[in-house]
Amino acid sequence: MLTCLPARAERSLSQANWTLSEASQAAAETDLLEMLKPLLELARSEQDQRLLQELKRLAADDSLSLPARERVLFEFTVSLADLDRLAAGADVLGFLAAYQSRVLVPFEDNRRLGIPLYNVRAAAAGVLNEWRRQDGAIEAMTLQHGPGAFWLAAYLSSGPAQRSGYVDSLDFMSEPSLQSLAAQAASRMASEPDLTPVVARIAVLLADVGLLQNLAVHGSGPGLAEAIRAGIAELDEPDRAALMSHAVLHAPAVNAAQAMAELAPGLLHRDETVKLLFDLLGNPDLGAASALALSRSPNPAVRAQLVELASKNRGMESRRAALAAALARDTTGEAGR
Numbered sequence: 069m070l071t072c073l074p075a076r077a078e079r080s081l082s083q084a085n086w087t088l089s090e091a092s093q094a095a096a097e098t099d100l101l102e103m104l105k106p107l108l109e110l111a112r113s114e115q116d117q118r119l120l121q122e123l124k125r126l127a128a129d130d131s132l133s134l135p136a137r138e139r140v141l142f143e144f145t146v147s148l149a150d151l152d153r154l155a156a157g158a159d160v161l162g163f164l165a166a167y168q169s170r171v172l173v174p175f176e177d178n179r180r181l182g183i184p185l186y187n188v189r190a191a192a193a194g195v196l197n198e199w200r201r202q203d204g205a206i207e208a209m210t211l212q213h214g215p216g217a218f219w220l221a222a223y224l225s226s227g228p229a230q231r232s233g234y235v236d237s238l239d240f241m242s243e244p245s246l247q248s249l250a251a252q253a254a255s256r257m258a259s260e261p262d263l264t265p266v267v268a269r270i271a272v273l274l275a276d277v278g279l280l281q282n283l284a285v286h287g288s289g290p291g292l293a294e295a296i297r298a299g300i301a302e303l304d305e306p307d308r309a310a311l312m313s314h315a316v317l318h319a320p321a322v323n324a325a326q327a328m329a330e331l332a333p334g335l336l337h338r339d340e341t342v343k344l345l346f347d348l349l350g351n352p353d354l355g356a357a358s359a360l361a362l363s364r365s366p367n368p369a370v371r372a373q374l375v376e377l378a379s380k381n382r383g384m385e386s387r388r389a390a391l392a393a394a395l396a397r398d399t400t401g402e403a404g405r
Contacts, residue, residue, distance in 0.1 A: 204233025268295030
C-alpha cells in the first residue's frame with residue numbers, strides 16, 4: 069500500500085502548475101554551487117544523518133522558491149553518481165527516491181499535462197543504477213584472471229546494471245584474456261543470448277571480423293545493431309563486405325537485415341555488393357532491406373537498372389525494384405529542394 073502512495077500523489081498533480089520559463093527563472097534566483105557545496109561536503113565525509121537533516125530542511129525551506137529547492141535537490145542527487153557509493157546511505161537515498169516533485173511544467177505533446185522539471189526520484193534511480201554498474205565492473209575486474217567460465221557465470225547471474233559494469237570492464241582486459249573469454253562466450257551465445265553484449269564488445273575491441281560474423285549469426289537483442297555499427301569503424305572495407313555477405317548467407321533474416329542496413333550504404337560503390345543486393349530483391353525475407361539499400365545508391369547506372377527491372381514481369385523482384393526506384397527518386401527530389 070505504501071508503495072502506491074507516491075504514484076497516487078503524482079497522478080493527482082497531473083496538470084502543469086508552472087510554465088517552463090517561469091520555473092527556470094525562479095530556479096535561477098539562487099546560487100546553485102553555493103547551495104550544493106555544504107551538501108556535497110557532508111556526502112563526502114559520509115555524515116548521513118546530518119545530510120538527511122539538511123536535505124529535509126532544504127525541501128521545506130519556504131524562503132526559497134519551490135523550483136529553486138527542487139533544482140538543488142535534483143542537481144545534488146545527480147552529483148552522487150560521481151561519488152563513492154558510501155557517500156549516501158539508505159536513509160538519504162530513500163528520501164530522494166521517495167521525493168515527489170511538485171514543479172510540473174507542460175508536456176510538449178499535451179500542454180495540459182504536467183511533467184516534473186526536476187525529477188528527483190528518477191535521478192535517484194539513475195544513481196543507484198550507476199553504482200550497481202560500478203559494482204559490476206569492480207567485481208568483474210577481480211575475476212578477470214580466473215577461469216573464463218567463472219566470469220561468464222557471474223555475469224549471467226547479475227542484474228542489468230551489473231552486467232553493464234561487466235561489459236565496461238572488458239576495456240581493461242588483456243588481449244589474450246579477451247580472446248579466451250570470447251571463445252567461450254561465442255560458443256555459448258546461441259543457447260545463452262544474454263552473452264551477446266559480451267561478444268559484441270570483445271569483437272569491437274579486437275576488431276575481429278570472425279567474431280563479428282559469429283555475432284551476426286548467433287547474436288540477438290537490441291544491442292546487436294549497435295555492435296555491428298561499432299564494429300564497422302574498426303574493419304577495413306574488404307572485411308566489412310565479407311561480414312555483410314556472411315550475414316546474408318548464414319544469419320537469421322532479422323540479423324541479416326540489420327547487417328545490411330548498417331553495412332550496405334558504405335559498400336554501394338563495390339560491384340559485388342550491388343550484385344548481391346540485386347540478387348536479393350526477390351528474397352521474401354531480405355528483399356525489402358535490399359531495396360532500401362539500393363535506393364541509397366547515387367550511381368545513375370544502378371537507378372537505371374532498377375527502373376528496367378521494375379518494368380519487367382518478375383513478380384516480387386520487379387515490385388521491390390519499383391519500390392527502390394521510387395525511393396531513389398524521392399531522395400533525389402528532397403536533395404534538390
